[in-house]
Amino acid sequence: MNNAVMLGILWHLVGAASAACFYAPFKKVRRWSWETMWSIGGLMSWLILPWAVSYVLLPDFWRYYAAFGLSTLLPVFLFGAMWGIGNVNYGLTMRYLGMSMGIGIAIGITLVVGTLMTPLLQGRFVALFSSAGGQMTLLGVAIALVGVAIVSWAGVLKERAMGICAEEFNLRKGLLLAVMCGIFSAGMSFAMDAAKPMHQAAADLGINPLYVALPSYVVIMGGGAVINLGYCFIRLAAKADLSIKADFSQARSLLVANVLFSLLGGTLWYLQFFFYAWGHANIPVQYDFISWMLHMSFYVLCGGLVGLLLNEWKNAGRRPVRVLCIGCLTIIVAANVVGLGMAG
Template structure:
């Protein structure tokens, strides 16, 4: 086992996940709900199914999935709750931009998703050095998120309304922060779902599934629950806003373009959990519970890199950028602290 290789794998997945919203800019003549519905088919249904089906030994897929019905339903149930987080997550970036929206949502998600599972299991986090470092790492992560949130506040004060709209068309700080906090809390249910279905992962390994990829089977169960919530809500919006005709009114080239970029967004999003599962196996058993926080911290880090590339922090002022960099450094530090034992 290698902590360095484990963290590197999670960073690789995070680099993809932090980029998943960028392909939306290439979508033509579709409303948000139309893009999100099609992206959900790829991200939460098709790609996770392929990722799970390919790694399970031939003929054993049904046996793996049917091992524990209670765990299966719990994982899917948490997935449906996480689906609410996924919906509001998209809204947080509409109101705050890729950088600030992901920073607040993912930071909240990191804290809740890391701390709640061991607490539900009755674990005393202060009984071992690994548990203490985990709490310390989450605390540093929260401090980093607070700094990034403060940078967002400074950005709002320093930028003109014209600059804000140029960077993020629907910029709304207060509404965006509330939505991002809700997204973070609900998104933490994804990790709760992974923990609820862990017995299915263990059984998959016993049936011959490589341990490196075994988490894929549980990821599929959680994303299935999330698909129900996300796809259902998007179809509801299609009907309410009368945007359902968008699926049929495009030219063949526009339709191919939109499906390709929706598929790309789904694949980039899925990479974070594929590589988290691979990276988690590389960590010491005592620090694996912190893998979720490591992934979220990297997601925030890379999303802010995209924010800089997309000029979301342009003309926000020197002080704002200094505060932003301090917040990002704290996030990096949190991955180091949380992995200690």
């Protein structure tokens, strides 16, 4: 496995770790509605940081974006909005299926769709079977999917052992939302593929290859922001108790703490895609679709490890923890198989 591929896998792991940790600051927010907390964090992750980073990177911020026609920007924006719809459905999936089953189905679907749909639409999928490297890479994707399933099963065992139930368990509704979440969340993978002309334009400006994808986040995250913030504002407007007014009527110290924790959560959420861009830059062009598989499988891996570190599995018993460890090891094996396939 060459150094570039190893670095790519490493940076995807760092990004996934950031994603697995992003909700920890949100848990410190008190006496705020979910919509207000999510909106403040979202302003940081979807608008402030993408714009600020791009403004620093680009020699002429406005000229860069004005150089692209609607035929380039609109698909990138719409795929970003598609990803935003997946984000909204993600939370609803957890509500009706519970964390473990919801994550397993949603992440499993988005891993497969986001990873394999791009080469399929580009007519490259069949060609992958004609080379040893392609076959090895696809085998790694299959192993990763098995690893996600095992970790999710460990979560189900944990929830059963600890008596944790979904807020409003509804199998039919939950499965429908999980499928929708899985499909729509893959929009980020499609957006990155559609944004390749933007990446090339950034490279032509002399921007370091590690950063060429970051200016496209202004458009991608913009699409996601429209969906997420729109959803939050509609829900806040529909509440008769005007909870947004109550949220900002808290004591000054609590208000400052809530804002800071929400902004920190939003920063961690953005950093997952910051390092995703670094990992993507180190993946060979013919295997660029694998970035999504690495990100999503590492997200499940890091989520399990973070849960262990925070003692969330303390009272679950030995069996769920053993199954979790087997699932994590399976994902690590998958990453190595994918790496060997890309290096071959």
